Amino acid sequence: MTTTSPSPTGVNRARIGVQRFGTFLSGMIMPNIAAFIAWGFITMLFISVGWLGMWHPVADLLGGFGNADTLGWHGAMTALAKGPDGTTTFLQYVGLVGPMVTYLLPLLIANTGGRMVYGERGGVVASIATMGVIVGTDIPMFLGAMIMGPLAGLVTKWMDRIWDGKIRPGFEMLVNNFSAGILGMLLAIVGFFGFGPIMLGISAVLGTVVAWLVSIHLLPIVSVIVEPAKVLFLNNAINHGVFTPLGIEQASHVGKSILFLIEANPGPGLGLLLAFTFFGIGEAKASAPGAIIIQFFGGIHEIYFPYALSKPMTILALMAGGATGVTTNMVLGGGLAFPAAPGSIIAVTAAALSPAAGGFGNLLIVYLSVVLAAVVTFLIAGVILRASRRRDLAAADTFGAAIAQTEANKGRSSAAMDALRASSASAVAAAPAEAPVATEHRIDRIVFACDAGMGSSAMGASVLRNKIKKAGLEGVDVTNKAIANLDGTEDLIITQQQLTDRAKARNGDAIHVSVDNFMNSPRYDEVVEMVRRQHGDGA
Template sequence: MENKSSLKVRVQKLGTALSNMVMPNIGAFIAWGILTTLFIDTGWLPNPTLNVMVSPILTYLLPVLIGYTGGYNVYGQRGAVVGAIATFGAVAGSDVPMFIGAMIMGPLGAWCIKKFDQVFQDKVKAGFEMLVNNFSAGIIGFILIILAFLAVGPIVSSLTNAIGVGVQAIVEARLLPLANILIEPAKILFLNNALNHGIFTPLGAEQVAAAGKSILFLLETNPGPGLGVLLAFAIFGKGSAKSSSWGAMVIHFLGGIHEIYFPYVMMKPLLFLAVIAGGVSGTFTFQLLGAGLSGAASPGSIIAILAMTPRGGYLPVLAGVFVATAVSFLVAAPILKADKSDGDSLAEAQAATQAAKAESKGQSEAAPAITEDISADSVQQIIFACDAGMGSSAMGASILRDKVKKAGLDLPVSNKSISNLTDTPNTLIVTQEELADRAAQKTPSAVHVAVDNFLATPKYDDIVSMLAGTASQTAAASSGPTDGKSDDSEIDLNYIDEVVFAYDQARGSATMGQSTLEAIFKNNGIAVPVSKAANSSLGKFNAENILLVTTIANQALVQQEAPKAQILVVDSLVTTPEYDKMVARMHK
């Protein structure tokens, strides 16, 4: 068992290292994909003049960017420069796009200059530091570029050609759909970035150079399997899993954050069969109809996928997505219908998903939360950190950025991969619990907060409250009802004539919350109307028979506008167990 776990750790680390070289450069891949889609001979706007740029970008720019990034991940700017020099040797010494060579020479170049500095840094006399630094980087870069040109380039070129022939043989044998038997479970075990950006993106780019499109860009990014599962939960699910699935569909299908459906599958392990069936059928449809993209679609949003679809390719791509959705739904529906349990376990499944993610990183359990006192004086920037620095961490940064802005705080909120963190004082690092130790080791001078879920956690409101200096007031307000109206334990829907979601600027969250609660009420036969209103319009709802639903950050404004109304304070307007608790009390 230990060997199996160790193997998983090594695979995860390798995949993370590969994807961390590619993902920061996805913008360049997308730019090249758009250029290809528009200006090649079979593009939307064929242009021989602009088409001249397509091949040099693929041959030179993209591999050098990957090598530069790989070197930077190992040894900062100094490693990036030597890594780029070494990569160019592999590029010049081959006749194929040198992505694999870049992933080798970039980190190798950085490792060489790092080891040189470790040995000689303390031996350089004062005043000669710049001379030694420049010439050591130049000389080591020179040696590596010659080595890469004479050996690495030709060897990797032969290896790349062999891999290309193998992939083409699999495609021609119509066996590519079988890859989804491994891809779909691997995604839920958080190997999605390693698969998509570490393997499929470089191989797909080479296929685009030869054929103008590649099916490999669609294997992992297809949103159909996840959409089918979420749709099944929306129709046949129970409790908070059913009510939250509608919002999850929007985030998954349009936002491209596939991680949001992972807990739903973990909650009912038989649903692995649904996503596998959806993935296999979707890829079979892609292959049957000749679907492909001209560039990497990142994130896996239907919007990004359609943007990378070449002229005349929309029908095959959409057919594969919707066939995958339909098959996944048809497999998931009877599984959920046959479930005789009284409630759902979405919260437990979310915890299990986090545990699986932690295990895939070689941790037996999630690391404890790392927290310190947070104040406006001690924090000048907020950074969300995760393995890749994209996906759910980007969305978490967006959520907190909105809360910080509403609180009137002038603090930048960004997201990065842990490998790109630098130890900067007066920085607040927000990361997931299973990554907290790594983030703390990387940035010991920063303030750290660990959360279990980037997309829904009450800690964001706690952070904003502490930064705004209102932690004590918020704690007091949330620990007990104000005028007996903010504690949900005293809310009885039998005496409520209308529920109103109050919002300041986050109208979208209020709309999703309204839809969630309406679905819960409909499933339980409750005829209480649900609406939404801006804070400025709450005066007309200032009555004891009105229930206002709001977040901690917005609570004070709501109480000021409608002091007589009952108030339910929740962590998130979209997904919260408080709605189910209210309904359960009503039926007692």
């Protein structure tokens, strides 16, 4: 009923380890992206130079450009133009802008990290501990939250093991609440006096490195690492582990950051897909136009990874295009006011339009970086594809294998890859027959599980939910969540094949169904029929 993948060895094990680390980091950031975007929009609308900043006193209340020494419109403008150190800063102000980036966002990250390690209890202690780190510094403590949050959750887990099963009946709540409170207090004190200054030093060093790369015009070299990492699904560790925390800190001081565009720039992917549209062959050429819409407007960059893997030399084109985009923004001063997640041109436009980032002038620079990145990638990839066109026509089609390799690199399936595979006749012909699902276990709760608990699993859940609804079945809950959040209450868990073993470890009592294609797997019809039979028989 389930399919397991062979145990990874050597380089594959190392790659999977890095991927899991990246998944853990992104797991703290991604659920809270909406809060980052909210902060960005509040900044865009209500700071004194924002779109609605002229509506005083609304700007003072929401944008937060008023304090004991800086009151009124003119004072707010002066404070915006020059902070205490002579540079632009938002952190000195009351209102929503400063407190959100200083307290809310780091605490959300810390709470999420603590929950990932030790549930709600870990999240509470993580929030308390991270508050000490925040107060002990004078910058947004995103890196500190990403370290202290999981660490506090882990320490809480270790603490509870000490008296697990030793508490007298009736004293459980007393011990649990006081132990968590005392531990949170101690960790907050440690964070204030020790951990905070250390993280402040680390943040300063990282910021200095970025500033140094910019000053000597070497920041584009980062694309040499980022673009291949994206194809190998290592981008989360780089983007959400380093770029987003540093970018938010930079944006909170100067209104925008170039770091948000190093990985999220949709230009290189657009250029590659255009090259395959004009110069590709077979299934890659036929599917590239549709992939452009998904990548450029939907922001799902993974859609172009199989194209790069089918012709690895094109990764050089991606590197050149990415470096071109970074160079354009570095020279002309382009950047985003908040993270563009997903990396859609729509999200990029919204983040670039912020008055704090420079408004329409900044948007034109960002658009130019996207266009130039796409053009450079297109030209180089086009030369590569044209040079090998005759040989490719004579060789067997490698596109289906590239899709499989992409999913192997990522360690899981996705809706984007499933859409490509569904259009590939060779992949369909090669798909192995699945054994029918058979069980007497009543199914009332079906969960699609993947690494992040969103994206492809959400689409799969939507497909099955519609099938359940069309079958006229009631009382069946179909949801999606991250594997790490499986809690043992699931009746049936659907995962991509490489993740089934991990899902079994979280809930061994549930029925586990492995699929290759989250979008249109034949296993869904089998599940629907089984549920229909059970509910019809009153089992």
